[in-house]
Amino acid sequence: MDIYRAHVLVCGGTGCSSSGSATLIERFNEQIAAHGLDKEVKVIRTGCFGLCEAGPVVIVYPDGTFYSHVKAEDVDEIVSEHLLKGRKVEHLVYVEHATHEQNAEKKLDDINFYKHQHRIALRNCGVIDPENIDEYLAMDGYKALEKALTTMTREEVIDEVLKSGLRGRGGGGFPTGLKWKFTYQSQADQKYVACNADEGDPGAFMDRSILEGDPHAIIEAMAIAGYAIGASQGYIYVRAEYPIAVKRLSIAIDQAREYGLLGENIFETGFNFDLNIRLGAGAFVCGEETALMHSIEGKRGEPTARPPFPAVKGLFEKPTMLNNVETYANVAQIILHGADWYAAMGTEKSKGTKVFALGGKINNTGLVEIEMGTPLRKIIYDIGGGCPNGKKFKAVQTGGPSGGCLPESLLDTPVDYDNLIAAGSMMGSGGMIVMDEDNCMVDIARFYLDFIVDESCGKCAPCRIGTKRMKEILDRIVEGKGEEGDIEKLEALAETIKATALCGLGNTAPNPVLSTLKFFRDEYEAHIYEKRCPAHHCRSLLQFKIDPAKCKGCTACARACPADAITGTVKQPHVIDVKKCLKCGSCMEKCRFGAISRE
Amino acid sequence: MKSLAELEAIRKATLNRINLRTEDDSEATRVVVGMATCGIAAGARPVMLSFMDEINKRQLSNVTVSQTGCIGMCRLEPMVDVIVPGKEKVTYVHVKPEMVPRIVAEHVVNGRPVAEYTIGAAENE
Numbered sequence: 001m002d003i004y005r006a007h008v009l010v011c012g013g014t015g016c017s018s019s020g021s022a023t024l025i026e027r028f029n030e031q032i033a034a035h036g037l038d039k040e041v042k043v044i045r046t047g048c049f050g051l052c053e054a055g056p057v058v059i060v061y062p063d064g065t066f067y068s069h070v071k072a073e074d075v076d077e078i079v080s081e082h083l084l085k086g087r088k089v090e091h092l093v094y095v096e097h098a099t100h101e102q103n104a105e106k107k108l109d110d111i112n113f114y115k116h117q118h119r120i121a122l123r124n125c126g127v128i129d130p131e132n133i134d135e136y137l138a139m140d141g142y143k144a145l146e147k148a149l150t151t152m153t154r155e156e157v158i159d160e161v162l163k164s165g166l167r168g169r170g171g172g173g174f175p176t177g178l179k180w181k182f183t184y185q186s187q188a189d190q191k192y193v194a195c196n197a198d199e200g201d202p203g204a205f206m207d208r209s210i211l212e213g214d215p216h217a218i219i220e221a222m223a224i225a226g227y228a229i230g231a232s233q234g235y236i237y238v239r240a241e242y243p244i245a246v247k248r249l250s251i252a253i254d255q256a257r258e259y260g261l262l263g264e265n266i267f268e269t270g271f272n273f274d275l276n277i278r279l280g281a282g283a284f285v286c287g288e289e290t291a292l293m294h295s296i297e298g299k300r301g302e303p304t305a306r307p308p309f310p311a312v313k314g315l316f317e318k319p320t321m322l323n324n325v326e327t328y329a330n331v332a333q334i335i336l337h338g339a340d341w342y343a344a345m346g347t348e349k350s351k352g353t354k355v356f357a358l359g360g361k362i363n364n365t366g367l368v369e370i371e372m373g374t375p376l377r378k379i380i381y382d383i384g385g386g387c388p389n390g391k392k393f394k395a396v397q398t399g400g401p402s403g404g405c406l407p408e409s410l411l412d413t414p415v416d417y418d419n420l421i422a423a424g425s426m427m428g429s430g431g432m433i434v435m436d437e438d439n440c441m442v443d444i445a446r447f448y449l450d451f452i453v454d455e456s457c458g459k460c461a462p463c464r465i466g467t468k469r470m471k472e473i474l475d476r477i478v479e480g481k482g483e484e485g486d487i488e489k490l491e492a493l494a495e496t497i498k499a500t501a502l503c504g505l506g507n508t509a510p511n512p513v514l515s516t517l518k519f520f521r522d523e524y525e526a527h528i529y530e531k532r533c534p535a536h537h538c539r540s541l542l543q544f545k546i547d548p549a550k551c552k553g554c555t556a557c558a559r560a561c562p563a564d565a566i567t568g569t570v571k572q573p574h575v576i577d578v579k580k581c582l583k584c585g586s587c588m589e590k591c592r593f594g595a596i597s598r599e
Numbered sequence: 600m601k602s603l604a605e606l607e608a609i610r611k612a613t614l615n616r617i618n619l620r621t622e623d624d625s626e627a628t629r630v631v632v633g634m635a636t637c638g639i640a641a642g643a644r645p646v647m648l649s650f651m652d653e654i655n656k657r658q659l660s661n662v663t664v665s666q667t668g669c670i671g672m673c674r675l676e677p678m679v680d681v682i683v684p685g686k687e688k689v690t691y692v693h694v695k696p697e698m699v700p701r702i703v704a705e706h707v708v709n710g711r712p713v714a715e716y717t718i719g720a721a722e723n724e
Contacts, residue, residue: 002616002655003615003616003651003654003655003658004616004651005619005647005651005663005664005665006619006665007617007619007620009620039648039651040647040648040651061619061620062619062620062627062629062663062665063665084634084666085634085635085666085668086634086665086666086667086668087668127620128617134609134612134613135613135617137606137609137610137613138609138610138611138613138614138616138617140610141610142606146603146606150603259600259601259606260600260601261601263600267603
């Protein structure tokens with residue numbers, strides 16, 4: 001095990017991998033060898049750094065220089081300048097969005113995006129090599145398992161989790177410690193621990209990043225949970241669409257077995273625990289706990305009514321404790337540092353931190369972990385860098401298809417489980433999609449409902465038929481065929497579905513419609529009564545017009561029009577044929593005189 | 600199967616290897632080698648490698664080796680700065696690989712600069 005003078009950390013998360021970080025690693029190794037630096041400089045593939053917008057991301061230590069948008073051809077320069085001669089390559093250094101500052105001396109923690117964060121669940125992501133158990137051990141890995149097994153009773157472990165105030169990070173927000181306690185209290189010859197890694201909300205990717213960047217944290221936490229509730233077998237149900245996560249998880253499980261951290265008689269305490277991976281069946285509803293367990297059993301992934309709750313009768317009819325990936329990612333730290341340390345963070349009823357996936361119309365797309373109680377405004381502006389191209393913020397969607405859209409006026413809401421619900425949305429798994437003035441809220445509601453209609457398993461009528469009817473009404477509205485009474489119909493359907501659907505998916509399916517109706521009712525009304533889309537988004541309601549006073553007859557628009565809908569002679573005002581117009585907007589982009597408008 | 604003691608040993612050894620990635624380097628001793636063209640031509644690379652060898656051999660944690668450019672006194676290259684936190688920077692000149700074990704043993708480990716190798720001694724000659 002040799003010491004190197006410099007470490008080149010290359011992000012191997014999904015975002016950076018898809019923008020080519022694997023070729024970067026090859027090129028770095030090649031160039032480093034070519035300069036004879038292979039005994040001095042080491043290249044490490046890490047998990048996600050979070051700032052996916054700037055990817056592929058490369059950090060050079062010990063300087064902590066943060067390079068962003070690195071291309072394969074930039075590698076030669078970083079090696080020959082920075083690694084060989086110690087001169088940082090200024091022009092490749094990350095540029096701050098707010099200030100346009102490019103400072104090679106700035107450390108990661110000083111960058112706005114990271115400055116306001118508090119990383120517990122993501123603490124090792126982007127720091128360690130996820131395929132190397134030794135590096136996890138060096139970051140106090142498996143110390144919590146050791147502490148629990150050798151110094152704590154099962155009741156003490158449960159008590160610690162209970163006292164920490166940790167709540168389910170998958171969306172429900174149920175107190176984790178209570179779940180552990182109920183499963184502990186169930187009497188059975190066999191119990192199970194399970195991990196829900198069937199992350200499905202559009203825009204959410206924190207579970208994926210944790211599995212990819214720090215898989216051992218989940219293994220350690222599940223072993224602790226197994227000890228606490230009395231289970232010897234665990235299952236991780238992970239989406240088959242997450243190949244990197246599955247691969248790193250498998251490697252991590254093998255390494256943990258080799259070190260005796262999984263298997264029989266762990267730390268010679270007589271405690272046995274082993275883990276297996278189950279690949280998801282590819283349906284959104286499989287993230288619902290009863291459906292997930294049916295899927296692990298090899299049955300069709302459909303929900304069943306509760307009770308009995310999994311803590312009483314779960315996998316293979318045995319008591320089962322199911323937690324989400326991010327929830328588990330907090331457990332080892334709680335055991336290690338104590339419940340009081342964890343409970344000191346956050347708000348009265350929501351303790352600790354939460355990871356959010358920032359997406360949509362926001363500058364710093366990526367993954368952020370903040371203390372509970374941080375106002376939305378801080379997340380979106382200070383960390384996220386606001387909306388790109390100077391557009392005006394309109395709403396933020398939280399909680400995925402079960403959540404809702406919150407307007408500008410609620411941006412000062414401190415984020416926690418209860419505040420978000422009171423505001424008309426929910427925490428969900430932590431997707432946060434930002435919309436600007438160009439987004440039509442009716443269309444957004446339609447998008448989420450479309451997702452639900454696709455993903456509804458069809459077992460119960462309210463969800464199968466009800467959401468379909470709601471979507472038909474929304475389709476009509478955005479096409480300009482909305483009728484009086486549509487809004488009332490939507491509301492009536494929503495209330496019925498909420499009250500009667502079988503599982504959480506259906507119960508919350510109308511939320512995107514209800515929340516947009518609550519905060520953006522005027523947009524619905526404009527579509528229905530005035531046949532106009534205030535955001536100029538819905539094509540059926542758009543009309544492009546040429547102002548004859550401004551048109552110079554340059555013919556640029558006519559040449560740009562793919563449908564030959566614009567006619568006119570040179571130096572004479574042109575006209576758009578509304579019937580032929582596809583409403584693509586290319587004429588508007590081409591016009592240099594601002595003569596074309598849409599309404 | 601690893602015992603608790605073995606796991607602890609792995610933790611320590613790995614931490615030594617990766618602690619240059621931890622952001623807080625205010626506690627670390629820094630060895631900075633001048634590696635501009637003049638430094639490399641005067642033989643700075645073998646000097647830097649011997650520093651790393653020595654640090655490896657002694658399994659020293661909290662020491663980083665980094666490079667810097669030319670500071671203008673090319674005639675004194677290879678030059679090496681050793682910066683112990685809270686102490687003044689010490690500059691060694693005309694450093695040869697065989698001088699490195701002594702610098703590490705006396706200065707980096709025990710906090711006593713090797714006076715005869717420093718820039719002060721060279722300028723007084």
